[in-house]
Amino acid sequence: MLQQRWLDANPLPAAEWPSLRQRESEAATKVLKGG
Numbered sequence: 001m002l003q004q005r006w007l008d009a010n011p012l013p014a015a016e017w018p019s020l021r022q023r024e025s026e027a028a029t030k031v032l033k034g035g
Helices: 002-009 014-032
Strands: none
16 A cells, blocks of 8 residues: 555656656657657
């Protein structure tokens, strides 16, 4: 129960944030370049 609450509060592990930010950046770049 405590673990589930922690997961709800922290949907992504800290280690996942850099790759997530990179994917967002790449997606934004593709949109800005028109695809």
